Amino acid sequence: MTTGVESILSIELPFNEKLAFYSVSFGEGGVEVAVASGFYGDEHNGMYVCHKLVQFLREVAEGKNCGWKLKGRVRVLPALNPLGTLTDRRYWPFDNRDINVSFPGVPSGETTERIAASVLTALRSCRYCIDLHSGARFFNELPQVRLYEAVQAPMEQAAAFDLPIIWRRITTPLLSGSLAHNLNERGVPTFIVHFGSANRINKFFCQWVFVGILKFLRTVGVLEGDGPELEFTPVGLEHLKSGRTVTPDQEYRVLSKESGLFVADSRVGDVLEKDRPIGRIIDPVGGREVSVVASPRAGVLFTLRTNPVVYEGTLLARVAG
Amino acid sequence: MNVREFYRMKTPLQEKLGLFETTFGDGRGKRFALVSGLHGDELDGLYLSYRLAKFLRAWEDSGKPIRGQVSLIPVANPLATAAAERFWPFGQIDVNRCFPGRAGDEGAPFVWAGALFEHLKTFDLAMDVHSSNLFLRECPQVRVVEKFREAVEPYAGQANVDVVWIHDAPTVIETTLSYNLNAAGVPTLVVEMGVGYRIQTQFVDAVFRGVLNLLMNLNILSDALDEPVKKKAIYATERNVRYLNSDSGGFFVPEAQVGSTVRSGDRVGEILNALTGEVKEPVVSKWDGYLFTVRAHPIVYPGSLMARIIET
Numbered sequence: 001m002t003t004g005v006e007s008i009l010s011i012e013l014p015f016n017e018k019l020a021f022y023s024v025s026f027g028e029g030g031v032e033v034a035v036a037s038g039f040y041g042d043e044h045n046g047m048y049v050c051h052k053l054v055q056f057l058r059e060v061a062e063g064k065n066c067g068w069k070l071k072g073r074v075r076v077l078p079a080l081n082p083l084g085t086l087t088d089r090r091y092w093p094f095d096n097r098d099i100n101v102s103f104p105g106v107p108s109g110e111t112t113e114r115i116a117a118s119v120l121t122a123l124r125s126c127r128y129c130i131d132l133h134s135g136a137r138f139f140n141e142l143p144q145v146r147l148y149e150a151v152q153a154p155m156e157q158a159a160a161f162d163l164p165i166i167w168r169r170i171t172t173p174l175l176s177g178s179l180a181h182n183l184n185e186r187g188v189p190t191f192i193v194h195f196g197s198a199n200r201i202n203k204f205f206c207q208w209v210f211v212g213i214l215k216f217l218r219t220v221g222v223l224e225g226d227g228p229e230l231e232f233t234p235v236g237l238e239h240l241k242s243g244r245t246v247t248p249d250q251e252y253r254v255l256s257k258e259s260g261l262f263v264a265d266s267r268v269g270d271v272l273e274k275d276r277p278i279g280r281i282i283d284p285v286g287g288r289e290v291s292v293v294a295s296p297r298a299g300v301l302f303t304l305r306t307n308p309v310v311y312e313g314t315l316l317a318r319v320a321g
Numbered sequence: 322m323n324v325r326e327f328y329r330m331k332t333p334l335q336e337k338l339g340l341f342e343t344t345f346g347d348g349r350g351k352r353f354a355l356v357s358g359l360h361g362d363e364l365d366g367l368y369l370s371y372r373l374a375k376f377l378r379a380w381e382d383s384g385k386p387i388r389g390q391v392s393l394i395p396v397a398n399p400l401a402t403a404a405a406e407r408f409w410p411f412g413q414i415d416v417n418r419c420f421p422g423r424a425g426d427e428g429a430p431f432v433w434a435g436a437l438f439e440h441l442k443t444f445d446l447a448m449d450v451h452s453s454n455l456f457l458r459e460c461p462q463v464r465v466v467e468k469f470r471e472a473v474e475p476y477a478g479q480a481n482v483d484v485v486w487i488h489d490a491p492t493v494i495e496t497t498l499s500y501n502l503n504a505a506g507v508p509t510l511v512v513e514m515g516v517g518y519r520i521q522t523q524f525v526d527a528v529f530r531g532v533l534n535l536l537m538n539l540n541i542l543s544d545a546l547d548e549p550v551k552k553k554a555i556y557a558t559e560r561n562v563r564y565l566n567s568d569s570g571g572f573f574v575p576e577a578q579v580g581s582t583v584r585s586g587d588r589v590g591e592i593l594n595a596l597t598g599e600v601k602e603p604v605v606s607k608w609d610g611y612l613f614t615v616r617a618h619p620i621v622y623p624g625s626l627m628a629r630i631i632e633t
């Protein structure tokens with residue numbers, strides 16, 4: 001049997017219960033690729049992709065899908081903040097701490113530090129890691145791979161996902177506590193994949209990312225074969241080329257100059273001319289349109305605000321110029 | 322006394338959210354600012370500010386001089402305080418991780434932090450008052466980042482607190498108000514006392530005397546205290562601070578008081594099991610020293626911080 005479900009950590013809750021953090025593995029040998037998701041309890045797209053992946057890998061591992069062969073071990077960790085998911089809270093519910101800034105963690109520390117330490121132990125010996133995220137709570141994201149620093153992994157591996165955007169970001173003090181940063185530092189190239197928005201499952205984007213992960217697994221030699229699983233057309237977004245690299249000087253952030261309600265007139269994936277309206281800020285009390293939000297640059301709209309309530313300085317959109 | 326709004330932000334419903342400041346003094350001398358409430362769940366600063374405003378108003382009314390300037394900014398995160406929350410409520414952002422808040426940083430709390438920082442960076446001395454959080458009770462203390470020790474330590478010693486904690490800075494501290502003010506050349510004392518969502522008047526009394534002492538040493542006030550502040554703070558450093566963590570989950574009932582001396586083997590409290598009536602774990606000090614932090618929130622997970630002790 002090459003399939004194994006195990007718990008990487010069990011937390012003793014204050015009242016007689018234990019909370020398990022599950023991991024499921026397929027294939028033989030040491031872990032080649034790990035797929036993690038669910039640090040934020042309000043993000044559900046990653047869990048759905050994990051479900052599809054587990055379903056697919058089980059069939060392959062059990063020989064029920066003859067198009068494919070598993071050449072190494074893949075480990076999937078679908079829900080890394082189970083209490084947050086169960087209680088609809090973004091962070092660890094009890095003390096509102098962010099697990100993904102708690103790395104490398106402390107094995108005997110506070111709960112979030114223990115979770116971080118266990119996750120790092122489970123993943124530090126794998127060859128690659130994929131960390132799945134939805135857009136942070138107020139945003140919709142075009143499927144994209146984020147790399148936070150000069151990772152050892154060559155760009156071709158990021159390109160193997162065949163997603164529209166590869167965004168190279170500069171690391172910040174807060175990010176030094178993330179899983180990706182800590183794995184990168186330990187020589188495990190980690191690809192952060194963002195897609196869709198919080199509190200929703202976007203099946204279209206999830207399918208795009210699922211297919212992207214299969215392509216990645218094939219490129220790094222963990223998966224061998226071919227099959228209808230790879231067929232995917234991004235309907236409505238066929239105009240986007242894959243693997244457009246966005247460096248820090250090509251990222252154009254659109255900040256609100258006014259307070260009001262933001263009403264979007266564009267969608268992620270739209271290719272914008274400079275000054276093309278992205279949306280409007282309206283004043284719900286006075287019944288006026290306060291201003292038009294225009295694209296600062298020609299490029300692809302890859303992040304768009306979903307929550308309309310904005311203050312001066314609120315991030316509305318990102319354009320890859 | 323003059324109350325004014327030095328920054329106002331328009332809300333999405335076209336209302337206003339303001340940063341208010343009360344100022345005292347003739348403007349000819351040193352300038353001192355007291356800020357509190359950056360975390361909306363920390364309330365001791367409100368009472369401290371009230372005590373100072375009341376005192377300075379009576380001082381003014383009696384015709385005594387206030388040289389230079391004293392500024393009180395008690396509610397630095399009004400939306401959070403109004404919502405009984407710690408962070409900027411919209412988006413749950415820690416305002417004390419948004420400094421210096423440059424233009425172009427995303428989000429209202431960054432803009433807000435920028436306005437506060439720009440306002441404060443012209444002062445001669447600042448005090449940023451905090452009240453721990455929902456979980457831990459702290460005795461009055463000043464926290465000093467090692468990097469700014471030389472500039473801040475002399476003032477810390479005058480603040481009438483029990484403990485001065487000199488610590489190294491994790492990188493996230495670079496985005497706090499105090500770090501940025503210190504880096505900009507404004508010595509800034511970070512005061513911690515009490516516990517979130519409560520006012521601990523005896524701790525505020527002590528810090529109130531400390532602030533008057535500082536105002537006298539800055540030559541802003543003369544003879545404001547009947548007797549001089551003599552309290553010598555205990556020094557905490559990376560070398561002598563000890564952490565007591567729980568091994569089990571359950572609920573904690575404290576027995577020892579913050580700000581007391583403990584000996585190795587003394588009980589700080591117990592973690593109990595409500596279902597069986599058993600003691601799951603006695604929480605016992607492993608060191609002789611000064612108990613400066615004790616857990617206030619009863620619910621504990623394995624690894625929860627129960628107490629901090631300065632080993633002596």
Ligand SMILES: [Zn+2]
Nearest residue numbers: 360363451452
């Ligand atoms: Zn605070």
